[in-house]
Amino acid sequence: MNRMIRTAFIAVMVWGIGAAATAAAPSVPALTARVNDYAGKLTDSEKANLETMLANAEAQSSNQIAILIVPSLEGDSIEDYAQRVFTTWKLGQKKLDNGVLIVWAPAERKMRIHVGYGLEGKLTDAVCFNILHRELGPNLKAGNYYAGLRQTVASILLAVKGEYKASPGAQASGAPALFTNSQLALMMLFGIITFVFACMGMKFGTVAGGVSGVLLGLFGWGGLMAVVVWAVIGLVVGALMRPILDGMASGSDGSWGGDGSSSSDSGGWSGGGGDSGGGGASDSY
Amino acid sequence: MKAALIAVVAIVAVVALWYVSTYNSLVSEREGVRQSWGQVENVYQRRADLIPNLVATVKGYAAHESGVFKAVAEARAKVGSVNVDASSLMNNMEAQKNFLAAQQGLGNALSHLIALQENYPTLKANENFLTLQSQLEGTENRIAVERGRNQKAIQTYNTDVQGFFTSIIARRNGFEVFPYFEAKQGSDSAPQVKF
Numbered sequence: 020m021n022r023m024i025r026t027a028f029i030a031v032m033v034w035g036i037g038a039a040a041t042a043a044a045p046s047v048p049a050l051t052a053r054v055n056d057y058a059g060k061l062t063d064s065e066k067a068n069l070e071t072m073l074a075n076a077e078a079q080s081s082n083q084i085a086i087l088i089v090p091s092l093e094g095d096s097i098e099d100y101a102q103r104v105f106t107t108w109k110l111g112q113k114k115l116d117n118g119v120l121i122v123w124a125p126a127e128r129k130m131r132i133h134v135g136y137g138l139e140g141k142l143t144d145a146v147c148f149n150i151l152h153r154e155l156g157p158n159l160k161a162g163n164y165y166a167g168l169r170q171t172v173a174s175i176l177l178a179v180k181g182e183y184k185a186s187p188g189a190q191a192s193g194a195p196a197l198f199t200n201s202q203l204a205l206m207m208l209f210g211i212i213t214f215v216f217a218c219m220g221m222k223f224g225t226v227a228g229g230v231s232g233v234l235l236g237l238f239g240w241g242g243l244m245a246v247v248v249w250a251v252i253g254l255v256v257g258a259l260m261r262p263i264l265d266g267m268a269s270g271s272d273g274s275w276g277g278d279g280s281s282s283s284d285s286g287g288w289s290g291g292g293g294d295s296g297g298g299g300a301s302d303s304y
Numbered sequence: 305m306k307a308a309l310i311a312v313v314a315i316v317a318v319v320a321l322w323y324v325s326t327y328n329s330l331v332s333e334r335e336g337v338r339q340s341w342g343q344v345e346n347v348y349q350r351r352a353d354l355i356p357n358l359v360a361t362v363k364g365y366a367a368h369e370s371g372v373f374k375a376v377a378e379a380r381a382k383v384g385s386v387n388v389d390a391s392s393l394m395n396n397m398e399a400q401k402n403f404l405a406a407q408q409g410l411g412n413a414l415s416h417l418i419a420l421q422e423n424y425p426t427l428k429a430n431e432n433f434l435t436l437q438s439q440l441e442g443t444e445n446r447i448a449v450e451r452g453r454n455q456k457a458i459q460t461y462n463t464d465v466q467g468f469f470t471s472i473i474a475r476r477n478g479f480e481v482f483p484y485f486e487a488k489q490g491s492d493s494a495p496q497v498k499f
Contacts, residue, residue: 098445144442145435152434204325208318215314296343297449300438 047107048089052288058090058125065165069172076176082138083110083291084119084175086168091126097301101133111135111293118293119175121168123159130155132175134298141179148300150174156304326470330479333461337482340454347446348407354443355380358417358436365427366420379413382406397483414440458482
């Protein structure tokens, strides 16, 4: 029994190390809602209004539009920064790549509309530039932050209208798969290895020499029970750790759609797996 | 005896599983490299397609800057002449180098064209020109993104091909390292146009 617990413990350790290695991407802020105001430029009700506007748009067309107001670009170019944020947040539905990211950096007086692959046809660079140059820029200059962003969103929605029909399947961006195929394969592999060592252990005893001596000792005598227990523990721990790991991966502290912007779905909001090739336009004001 | 047999069967199964999955991932990674290179060529083509409009617009305001227009035309012709089939380009370091050098030359010529606005305030204020300029910037940004992705794909693939155990499979099945021409820092970034 003791040995089985030890086996399970090691399995969990291996799991944890593997998962921690995949968590990275610093300096991209957490995706907390559709409207991410890290510079405190909008009031709670303004945020909620924009949030509703964007949520309605997604419900209709599955297009995912997010707004990011970032205090400073810290020397980065707004294009590179937007690309990094976009690919981390994965805006837009998988395969459709119908995401849009509006970035505004007040300190640098820069703004950008970053477009996913799927919307490049309707939301061309020229269209994006015109929206920034004629609508958002002048409004930001005049201090009409909310009005500018609202008009920008309205123009974007107008531009992309009809590009995608809301297909019921495209909406199912809610729960991600519990395990990816590679994770499952890894689990199976560990299961088989455990089983092999258990068989060998039965045959040769726990203190068999050679290169695999240590491993034999760790996994020996567990037999089929060890495999079953390991798999169950692995599944449970994996499922429990999943939100934590996801949180680490996106730099989130786990509090989705917190104060004021609660008009998003009850389960929070996240990107649907879309990708961008750097389309869109930037402008300063 | 029975246990030993099971053990042997299990080990064989694990090795076979590993072999197949490694082979498959090498195939898909190599495909990823080719696909991402295709994207690189696409975005370069996109830039080339913008040129006639851009030149026509600038000419309307700065017709006598013939040197700049000539340079753009020449650089564009050069790009057209090195554009060969994607698969061979990817495996040919020299061709890749020439291709990227020609594209870089075109990028430089275009940045001179864009810079003409400094001397022609009416051009600078022209809406059509502003839009074309934003399209050019957008395309340059796409080039940077797709080139970055291609290099990353090559890196991933090459690392796997040369991996300690993976290389056994790679060598047996003819997976070769992709040579790639590493661009100098900043040479493929958007032309800097200051106002």
